[in-house]
Amino acid sequence: MAEEKITLEENFAAVEESLKKMEQSDLPLEDAFKLYEDSVKRLKACADEIDDVEKKVKALMSDGSTADFE
Amino acid sequence: MPVNKYTVTQVTNYILKMFRSDPFLGSVAVSGEVSNLTYHRSGHIYFSLKDENSIIAAAMFKNKTSGLKFRLEEGMKVVAYGKIDVYAPSGRYQLISEKIENAGAGDLAEQFEKLKKELAERGLFAPEYKQPIPKYVKTLGVVTAPTGAAVRDIINVSKRRYPGIQIVLYPALVQGEQAADSIVKGIRALERHGVDLMIVGRGGGSIEDLWAFNEEKVAQAIFDCSIPIISAVGHETDTTIADYVADLRAPTPSAAAEIAVFDYHALVRQWRDMQDRLDSQMDMRIKSEKRNSGHLEARLIQQMFAVLRDKKHKYEELSIKNDSQSPENKLKSFKEKAERYRKELDRNMDGVLAEKKLWHSEMREDADSLMEERLKDIRLRYERYPDKADTLIMKQLQDSRHRFDIMKERLKAVSPLEKISRGYGYLTDGENRPVKSIEDTGAGQNLIIRVSDGEISTEVKATKKVQLA
Numbered sequence: 286m287a288e289e290k291i292t293l294e295e296n297f298a299a300v301e302e303s304l305k306k307m308e309q310s311d312l313p314l315e316d317a318f319k320l321y322e323d324s325v326k327r328l329k330a331c332a333d334e335i336d337d338v339e340k341k342v343k344a345l346m347s348d349g350s351t352a353d354f355e
Numbered sequence: 356m357p358v359n360k361y362t363v364t365q366v367t368n369y370i371l372k373m374f375r376s377d378p379f380l381g382s383v384a385v386s387g388e389v390s391n392l393t394y395h396r397s398g399h400i401y402f403s404l405k406d407e408n409s410i411i412a413a414a415m416f417k418n419k420t421s422g423l424k425f426r427l428e429e430g431m432k433v434v435a436y437g438k439i440d441v442y443a444p445s446g447r448y449q450l451i452s453e454k455i456e457n458a459g460a461g462d463l464a465e466q467f468e469k470l471k472k473e474l475a476e477r478g479l480f481a482p483e484y485k486q487p488i489p490k491y492v493k494t495l496g497v498v499t500a501p502t503g504a505a506v507r508d509i510i511n512v513s514k515r516r517y518p519g520i521q522i523v524l525y526p527a528l529v530q531g532e533q534a535a536d537s538i539v540k541g542i543r544a545l546e547r548h549g550v551d552l553m554i555v556g557r558g559g560g561s562i563e564d565l566w567a568f569n570e571e572k573v574a575q576a577i578f579d580c581s582i583p584i585i586s587a588v589g590h591e592t593d594t595t596i597a598d599y600v601a602d603l604r605a606p607t608p609s610a611a612a613e614i615a616v617f618d619y620h621a622l623v624r625q626w627r628d629m630q631d632r633l634d635s636q637m638d639m640r641i642k643s644e645k646r647n648s649g650h651l652e653a654r655l656i657q658q659m660f661a662v663l664r665d666k667k668h669k670y671e672e673l674s675i676k677n678d679s680q681s682p683e684n685k686l687k688s689f690k691e692k693a694e695r696y697r698k699e700l701d702r703n704m705d706g707v708l709a710e711k712k713l714w715h716s717e718m719r720e721d722a723d724s725l726m727e728e729r730l731k732d733i734r735l736r737y738e739r740y741p742d743k744a745d746t747l748i749m750k751q752l753q754d755s756r757h758r759f760d761i762m763k764e765r766l767k768a769v770s771p772l773e774k775i776s777r778g779y780g781y782l783t784d785g786e787n788r789p790v791k792s793i794e795d796t797g798a799g800q801n802l803i804i805r806v807s808d809g810e811i812s813t814e815v816k817a818t819k820k821v822q823l824a
Contacts, residue, residue, distance in 0.1 A: 293490075294490060297625070303633075304629070304633060304636060307636045307637070314640065314641075317636075317637065318637070321633060324629075325633065328626060328629060328630055342510055343522070343523050344523075344525070344526055345524065345545060351523065354524050
């Protein structure tokens with residue numbers, strides 16, 4: 286479960302890093318574009334990660350099964 | 356009935372003496388429920404003890420509070436030991452407590468302290484065993500009662516923060532004898548089921564109500580759980596063993612949900628911000644590159660034009676040079692030159708002719724005037740000699756006329772025009788220089804002979820020196 290958290294945070298950190306690099310004007314355009322491409326992919330992954338899923342509250346039964354709660 | 360008058364103080368002092376001399380009121384144990392509780396900042400504790408029918412003010416002074424092993428709570432059933440005394444400034448009697456016992460579970464506080472000490476020694480509260488609370492939780496486990504405010508608060512807050520959150524609830528007993536076992540089962544069941552994070556807790560209640568969270572098996576289950584656990588038991592002032600052993604203690608169930616569930620909206624904002632920054636960064640970069648390439652292009656074009664202009668210029672120069680070398684242009688140039696020369700020649704010739712004409716007319720005038728002179732002379736002589744014979748005169752006249760004629764002819768002979776008209780020519784070379792000697796010309800040279808009515812072009816065949824007398 287912990288790996289998802291790392292992915293999201295790592296992705297954000299990576300995008301932030303790329304942005305810092307892109308803000309340096311001496312970066313060649315090709316590299317800047319690579320960073321952009323990578324960042325867009327990462328942000329897409331982040332978006333997928335945090336996307337709304339169907340909200341669910343389930344009650345876990347003592348036998349290990351779950352039932353809808355509410 | 357005689358009535359004595361007393362001051363308030365006199366009456367109060369009398370009552371005070373009565374209370375203090377009473378052996379019963381000097382040492383009492385009063386059981387009741389705590390209310391109007393104030394932990395005063397002076398260190399004294401003020402409260403009331405009450406039962407169904409009555410209420411009595413009570414206080415525990417600072418010097419005695421160190422003996423109090425638990426925190427008094429509203430509604431707590433206690434036994435307070437002390438004396439009943441009068442407080443003159445407010446005209447109230449109160450129980451001055453020396454010692455207070457928890458009446459419900461007089462030994463619960465002791466058990467709590469004992470267990471807390473023991474677990475602390477075993478390292479269950481040690482910070483190094485605390486697991487980090489994940490920042491982005493998608494599946495949240497909750498061990499609490501399926502009814503009541505706690506579960507509602509957790510669900511509401513969680514869904515508000517992240518609408519996509521999945522909550523797996525283990526409906527546990529949180530009160531009573533079965534509670535501890537139920538909570539332990541819940542923790543283990545959710546661990547098996549697999550969640551990102553757990554909230555274990557319940558809403559507020561008395562120390563007895565919360566007691567399950569003070570039990571060792573619950574503490575151990577929380578400690579053993581591989582999934583991070585946030586404890587959320589009762590109100591902010593309630594601290595249980597579970598709180599000490601949990602990876603994080605939340606003051607209330609809602610607070611636990613606030614901590615457990617990330618703020619989706621803030622995250623989306625952050626995400627959008629990053630997307631925007633990324634786009635604008637790239638956009639800026641591309642614009643700047645375009646600008647640069649535009650400048651370069653403009654410079655290139657300018658340079659190209661400059662080169663073209665230069666080439667064109669050179670080409671024109673060359674082509675002019677080339678044209679001038681072409682036979683056609685050469686011919687034209689020659690023609691022009693010839694024309695120029697001819698015009699110059701004409702001009703010169705005109706000049707010469709005009710000069711000659713002038714000279715000729717002057718000569719004639721001279722000759723005429725000379726003639727007039729002679730005639731005058733003759734006439735004069737004739738008049739001077741009137742007596743001479745007519746014949747003589749006639750002869751003389753004839754002679755004169757003859758002479759005049761001769762002179763006229765001679766004059767004619769000296770005029771170049773006359774000469775020309777008589778078959779002489781005026782000879783010049785190509786440069787319009789008069790040819791006066793054979794030295795001035797040579798074989799093959801073109802010469803021009805001007806006669807009275809035009810020019811004759813001729814070519815010298817040969818020259819020969821001849822002595823003309």
